[in-house]
Amino acid sequence: MSPRYPGYEVEAKRDTPSWNEATRLAVDKRLAVPREPRFFTTDEWITLEAICDRIMPQPGDRPKVPLPAYVDQKLADNVQDGYRYAVLPPQGEAWRRGLRALDDAAHGVFGGPFRTLLPERQDEILRRAQAGALEGEAWAGMPSKAFFEHRLVPDITHAYYATPTAWNEIGFGGPASPRGYVRMALNRRDPWEAVEAKPDHEAKARQANSRVR
Amino acid sequence: MSGDPFAAPRAAGGRAPDVMRPGGWLEMREHADTDEVDFVVVGTGAGGGPLITGLAEAGFSVIGFDAGPYFRPLEDFASDETEQNKLYWNDNRIVDGANPLTMGGKNSGKAVGGSTVHFAMVSLRFRPEWFKSRSALGYGADWPLDWRDMWGWYAKAERALSISGPTRYPWGPKRPDYPYRAHEINGAGDLLARGCEAMGIDWTPTPLATVSAPHGKSPPCVYRGFCRFGCSTNAKQSQLVAFIPRAIKAGAEVRDLAMVGRIETDRTGRATGVHYIREGRWRFQRAKNVVVAGYAIETPRLLLASANAQHPGGLANSSGLVGKNLMVQSNQAVFGVMEDEVRWYKGPPSLTITEHWNYDDKKNFHGGYCWMAQGPLPIEWVGIQTSARGLWGQALRDEMEKYNHQVGLKMVGEMLPNEANRVTLDDETDQYGLKVARITYGWGENDKAMIAHALDQMQTSLELVGAKELFRQTDDTNHLRRQDQRGQFGLSQLGHPQPLDLRRFDLPHHGWGESLTDDHGRRHADRPPDRQPSRQGRALAPWPGEL
Numbered sequence: 001m002s003p004r005y006p007g008y009e010v011e012a013k014r015d016t017p018s019w020n021e022a023t024r025l026a027v028d029k030r031l032a033v034p035r036e037p038r039f040f041t042t043d044e045w046i047t048l049e050a051i052c053d054r055i056m057p058q059p060g061d062r063p064k065v066p067l068p069a070y071v072d073q074k075l076a077d078n079v080q081d082g083y084r085y086a087v088l089p090p091q092g093e094a095w096r097r098g099l100r101a102l103d104d105a106a107h108g109v110f111g112g113p114f115r116t117l118l119p120e121r122q123d124e125i126l127r128r129a130q131a132g133a134l135e136g137e138a139w140a141g142m143p144s145k146a147f148f149e150h151r152l153v154p155d156i157t158h159a160y161y162a163t164p165t166a167w168n169e170i171g172f173g174g175p176a177s178p179r180g181y182v183r184m185a186l187n188r189r190d191p192w193e194a195v196e197a198k199p200d201h202e203a204k205a206r207q208a209n210s211r212v213r
Numbered sequence: 214m215s216g217d218p219f220a221a222p223r224a225a226g227g228r229a230p231d232v233m234r235p236g237g238w239l240e241m242r243e244h245a246d247t248d249e250v251d252f253v254v255v256g257t258g259a260g261g262g263p264l265i266t267g268l269a270e271a272g273f274s275v276i277g278f279d280a281g282p283y284f285r286p287l288e289d290f291a292s293d294e295t296e297q298n299k300l301y302w303n304d305n306r307i308v309d310g311a312n313p314l315t316m317g318g319k320n321s322g323k324a325v326g327g328s329t330v331h332f333a334m335v336s337l338r339f340r341p342e343w344f345k346s347r348s349a350l351g352y353g354a355d356w357p358l359d360w361r362d363m364w365g366w367y368a369k370a371e372r373a374l375s376i377s378g379p380t381r382y383p384w385g386p387k388r389p390d391y392p393y394r395a396h397e398i399n400g401a402g403d404l405l406a407r408g409c410e411a412m413g414i415d416w417t418p419t420p421l422a423t424v425s426a427p428h429g430k431s432p433p434c435v436y437r438g439f440c441r442f443g444c445s446t447n448a449k450q451s452q453l454v455a456f457i458p459r460a461i462k463a464g465a466e467v468r469d470l471a472m473v474g475r476i477e478t479d480r481t482g483r484a485t486g487v488h489y490i491r492e493g494r495w496r497f498q499r500a501k502n503v504v505v506a507g508y509a510i511e512t513p514r515l516l517l518a519s520a521n522a523q524h525p526g527g528l529a530n531s532s533g534l535v536g537k538n539l540m541v542q543s544n545q546a547v548f549g550v551m552e553d554e555v556r557w558y559k560g561p562p563s564l565t566i567t568e569h570w571n572y573d574d575k576k577n578f579h580g581g582y583c584w585m586a587q588g589p590l591p592i593e594w595v596g597i598q599t600s601a602r603g604l605w606g607q608a609l610r611d612e613m614e615k616y617n618h619q620v621g622l623k624m625v626g627e628m629l630p631n632e633a634n635r636v637t638l639d640d641e642t643d644q645y646g647l648k649v650a651r652i653t654y655g656w657g658e659n660d661k662a663m664i665a666h667a668l669d670q671m672q673t674s675l676e677l678v679g680a681k682e683l684f685r686q687t688d689d690t691n692h693l694r695r696q697d698q699r700g701q702f703g704l705s706q707l708g709h710p711q712p713l714d715l716r717r718f719d720l721p722h723h724g725w726g727e728s729l730t731d732d733h734g735r736r737h738a739d740r741p742p743d744r745q746p747s748r749q750g751r752a753l754a755p756w757p758g759e760l
Contacts, residue, residue, distance in 0.1 A: 004614050019292070020290075020291070020292070022288065022296070023292045023293055025291070026291040026296035030295070055605045055609075056605075056609070057606060057607055057610065079298075079303075080305055080317075081316075081317045082302050082303040082304065082305070082306065082316050082317020083306045083314070083315065083316035083317050083652075084305055084306070084308070085307075085309070086307050086308065086309035087309075090305075123606065130605075149599075149600065149603075153599045153605055154596065157595045157599055157605070158592050158595065158596065161591040161594075162591075162592060166591065167591060169610075169613070170591060170613050170614055170616040172558060172617075173438075173556070173559070175293060176292050176435075176437035176438060176439065177292040177437050177445040178437070178445065178446050179435065180434075180435025180436045180438075180446075181436045181437065182436075184397050184398070184400065184559055185398075185399070185400060185403065186400035186403060186404075186551075187400075187553050187554050189554070194617075196617065
């Protein structure tokens with residue numbers, strides 16, 4: 001599928017008045033996330049990678065946003081959310097237990113570890129977790145539905161939409177300090193905002209997006 | 214850049230950051246722990262900020278404690294959702310009940326200036342009848358003060374915060390002109406307005422605490438849209454910008470990165486000061502009066518944690534109500550897709566509002582609600598898509614691509630009090646070794662009826678402007694009721710030691726602006742705030758005419 005905002009690069013605005021120094025530092029640090037596990041074991045990391053590929057599948061024509069790395073970083077640095085559902089253990093314990101339990105379920109239902117299953121079978125395991133249909137010793141009382149909704153999905157998807165790659169895909173203006181925006185009304189676009197491709201006019205949009213600064 | 218605001222206190226060594234100038238400093242009066250100051254105020258947000266200002270300007274010695282850092286917005290604030298998580302209260306809390314609250318995030322704040330640093334700036338007034346909701350409307354409890362008193366305070370607060378707003382407000386008694394003109398309306402706000410007009414109900418540009426023209430060193434709002442992640446230009450009139458500098462110039466001390474863990478009382482039950490931790494060391498600050506302004510969770514947590522022989526159930530709790538009757542807003546929403554490019558990330562998120570159902574009582578439930586235009590940023594938006602619709606995988610990616618065409622309306626509704634909705638102390642401890650708050654919440658039948666009504670109304674409005682693919686967000690985080698979105702703005706909360714959300718029900722029992730030096734309980738029940746015994750009087754005395 002062709003991109004909705006072809007050629008739009010939010011990072012092209014990095015050295016414009018849309019990005020202040022604090023923003024540049026924050027985004028640089030994010031993009032330099034360590035790619036090796038610090039919290040998870042190698043084994044857990046591989047399962048997590050397979051899960052990330054199903055929760056947030058990414059196109060093959062660009063480097064992947066390293067989602068397992070962001071989840072690992074959150075847990076290794078113990079970046080907390082400010083609350084925890086009483087039915088869930090602390091985030092690190094929830095993740096370890098959840099990964100083990102999903103793997104157990106993969107074995108139980110399809111006879112192999114989660115990472116080796118076909119994508120549609122992986123999805124089936126995840127759907128069962130989402131529905132709260134997975135139970136068993138490995139969960140140790142943690143509801144699979146709560147783990148899926150409040151831990152697994154947010155930790156992966158929030159990490160994805162914190163990246164310029166994701167902002168480009170959805171045409172988000174991205175950082176905007178101190179320049180902000182001028183054209184506020186419906187169907188108005190500032191020259192530093194993404195251009196959406198109209199059907200059969202992708203080249204035109206691509207050209208316009210190349211001028212976005 | 215001026216270093217890490219979390220690494221060490223910035224308000225120290227006789228100076229505090231001047232938030233209006235990069236690298237600037239203000240001279241600050243400092244007290245020794247052994248000084249018996251007139252007032253310690255715990256919390257420097259919506260309640261504490263103006264209070265320490267008023268006390269200092271009236272000549273009292275006062276220290277404002279805040280557990281969070283002292284940010285310099287011009288240098289520290291990024292245009293970035295994730296980075297700005299640093300503004301929130303991210304320490305652990307346990308949530309349970311039938312409808313557990315989502316805490317952290319924008320439902321919290323841990324910074325000098327409190328959650329006003331990231332609040333959505335919506336600055337409404339109460340409907341007059343709400344001050345007599347029991348006798349006039351048949352639910353809740355009457356306030357011990359008259360709406361006409363508040364009308365004057367609102368006007369003062371609106372001037373102090375340079376509120377931008379419409380020249381004619383469609384509901385309620387006449388109000389003075391807002392100090393600043395209303396902001397330009399963005400696409401999302403325009404669609405709210407068109408929907409209301411199609412339904413035949415009023416709407417208005419939202420009164421907002423961000424300036425539409427220069428004010429002092431604050432430039433006009435540039436519509437960058439990250440308002441709820443901290444304003445990096447100082448256009449927003451947060452406590453950090455509007456009041457804290459004034460407080461320091463008037464002689465107040467602010468202690469950042471200073472977490473108060475317990476209030477000490479003497480043999481007679483009078484408060485003598487606070488135990489607090491700063492730079493890894495527990496200390497004790499002596500004080501004649503202690504005011505707790507820590508909002509709906511941290512205030513009851515501190516009062517309960519300060520239980521002792523004289524106050525076995527916690528401080529100021531002879532009524533047993535501390536922590537009970539926690540109330541949040543219902544924040545359910547309806548979203549849809551337009552053919553138009555809306556690009557709702559531009560400008561303050563709620564530039565228009567309708568309070569129609571706050572003022573129309575032809576409903577089959579108690580209380581009211583308004584709705585506001587929406588502008589969630591990408592991480593917020595994916596949170597809505599995943600939690601409200603259960604989306605993930607390619608289906609989620611496909612929906613996220615429609616981001617610039619989305620439109621939404623979100624209710625801000627009044628939930629009714631219920632003693633079972635409450636804050637208690639859990640056995641788990643935080644990084645300070647203090648017991649964390651357990652927050653229990655469930656919706657009542659009245660709450661559910663209101664939510665259903667609002668969802669139908671909002672959906673109709675979106676249908677009438679041509680939005681497609683509508684879906685409902687029924688599980689919203691349900692924000693703690695707060696000054697910006699429910700008219701509890703400005704002076705209505707000054708110096709009140711109770712959680713704000715208990716105010717309407719606890720006021721008759723504990724009085725207004727009560728400091729924790731005594732606990733007269735119901736003895737104050739029927740006394741208006743300005744007739745309270747001295748300590749209460751002194752807490753409020755600085756205010757009239759000072760703002």
